[in-house]
Amino acid sequence: MSEMIREDGRKYNELRPIKIEAGVLERADGSAYLEVGGNKILVAVYGPRESYIRRLLEPNTGVIRCRYNMAPFSVDDRKRPGPDRRSSEISKITADALRPALMLENYPRSMVDIYIEVIEAEGGTRCAGITAASVALVDAGVPMKDIVVGCAAGKVNDEVVLDLSEVEDKEGQADVPIAIMPRTGEITLLQSDGDLTEEEFQKAIDLAMEGCMQVSELQKEALMKKYSTE
Amino acid sequence: MIYVEDKNLVIPGQILADDEYYPGRGTFKENGKVCSSLIGLVSLRNKKIRVIPLKSKYVPKKGDVVIGKIDDVRFSMWDVDINSPYSGILPAFEVFGRDKKELNKVYDVGDVLFLRVIDVDEVKKAKLGLKGRGLGKFKGGIIVDISPTKVPRLIGKKGSMINMIKNKTNCKIVVGQNGLVSILLKLKRILPV
Numbered sequence: 001m002s003e004m005i006r007e008d009g010r011k012y013n014e015l016r017p018i019k020i021e022a023g024v025l026e027r028a029d030g031s032a033y034l035e036v037g038g039n040k041i042l043v044a045v046y047g048p049r050e051s052y053i054r055r056l057l058e059p060n061t062g063v064i065r066c067r068y069n070m071a072p073f074s075v076d077d078r079k080r081p082g083p084d085r086r087s088s089e090i091s092k093i094t095a096d097a098l099r100p101a102l103m104l105e106n107y108p109r110s111m112v113d114i115y116i117e118v119i120e121a122e123g124g125t126r127c128a129g130i131t132a133a134s135v136a137l138v139d140a141g142v143p144m145k146d147i148v149v150g151c152a153a154g155k156v157n158d159e160v161v162l163d164l165s166e167v168e169d170k171e172g173q174a175d176v177p178i179a180i181m182p183r184t185g186e187i188t189l190l191q192s193d194g195d196l197t198e199e200e201f202q203k204a205i206d207l208a209m210e211g212c213m214q215v216s217e218l219q220k221e222a223l224m225k226k227y228s229t230e
Numbered sequence: 231m232i233y234v235e236d237k238n239l240v241i242p243g244q245i246l247a248d249d250e251y252y253p254g255r256g257t258f259k260e261n262g263k264v265c266s267s268l269i270g271l272v273s274l275r276n277k278k279i280r281v282i283p284l285k286s287k288y289v290p291k292k293g294d295v296v297i298g299k300i301d302d303v304r305f306s307m308w309d310v311d312i313n314s315p316y317s318g319i320l321p322a323f324e325v326f327g328r329d330k331k332e333l334n335k336v337y338d339v340g341d342v343l344f345l346r347v348i349d350v351d352e353v354k355k356a357k358l359g360l361k362g363r364g365l366g367k368f369k370g371g372i373i374v375d376i377s378p379t380k381v382p383r384l385i386g387k388k389g390s391m392i393n394m395i396k397n398k399t400n401c402k403i404v405v406g407q408n409g410l411v412s413i414l415l416k417l418k419r420i421l422p423v
Contacts, residue, residue, distance in 0.1 A: 047287075144243065
């Protein structure tokens with residue numbers, strides 16, 4: 001059963017091809033570009049900088065803010081520009097997923113801004129966004145405990161599979177996106193959409209963890225490649 | 231047990247060494263392991279591990295000399311942008327003493343100054359002053375932005391690097407600890423073509 005081949009020819013535990021590049025934007029403090037399957041995502045990080053919104057600042061630590069935005073041309077039907085319910089949710093959960101890894105105690109009353117722009121979407125953009133955002137944070141020189149990485153697992157045709165594509169997400173029975181800190185294996189994001197039994201849910205998490213570890217290696221490679229020449 | 235060598239490139243979350251080593255700047259200790267918190271180069275001294283960051287933001291420190299740009303002119307002080315998450319202020323009495331003068335006639339918005347950090351308060355706001363040799367307003371030249379962590383490398387051992395650059399290029403170069411560098415070409419007269 002585990003030898004089943006999926007719609008796009010992948011095995012049940014196979015990721016889509018991934019490409020990560022760090023430091024692609026000139027004007028941002030840190031940036032990253034990520035492609036996974038048909039997704040194309042650009043992330044810019046600014047800061048730590050002076051908090052210009054007084055009500056947000058914290059006297060003993062820095063704060064992060066995150067904006068996830070999909071380009072109008074990123075999906076098949078034109079998406080109406082501007083924030084909507086879905087993107088506000090993803091902005092919030094991305095900031096929450098990254099926050100535990102940051103060490104901003106040395107930058108009290110400061111603010112770090114993360115801008116995630118989805119240029120092309122093909123399923124699993126929230127995980128891809130988190131993955132790219134943490135690479136951009138490292139590129140910005142923000143002190144961190146670990147490089148957070150996101151990956152999803154789900155259930156398609158009664159089979160638990162890794163890294164759902166857009167078709168699998170729409171026609172599948174469940175989707176479990178997670179984000180972890182790979183060194184300790186701590187989970188910083190866990191969502192679940194659809195119906196899963198207890199065993200299937202456990203299996204999905206294990207599979208997604210495995211996927212995260214693979215993506216994590218690619219993140220490290222991208223950073224090493226960018227900085228080893230300097 | 232140590233897992234890295236001196237001058238190795240490390241990334242956040244990478245395990246550097248076991249318990250018997252001490253965590254220095256750019257590192258932290260978790261579950262008996264010393265880990266890096268930055269992307270940078272390892273610096274080993276005895277049993278202390280530090281990570282020298284490749285990128286960072288300037289945090290004001292008392293006694294530093296910095297290059298700043300006037301952001302705003304207020305009633306009794308200037309607001310100064312010092313290329314940092316924390317802004318600087320230049321109080322009027324640091325410039326005039328007890329005299330009362332119009333501030334914007336002395337320094338206006340956009341002027342670039344070489345300043346000293348006199349004090350950093352509890353909210354990390356830097357109080358700046360102009361007392362000292364070579365401090366004051368720049369007249370001409372360009373400002374170049376380098377990472378504050380690279381300032382020691384630009385200066386070199388006892389200024390060997392910066393002095394060589396100054397001599398060979400015939401430029402007046404001023405380096406601020408905040409990663410801004412002012413470069414001004416010294417021309418005695420216009421050279422014949």
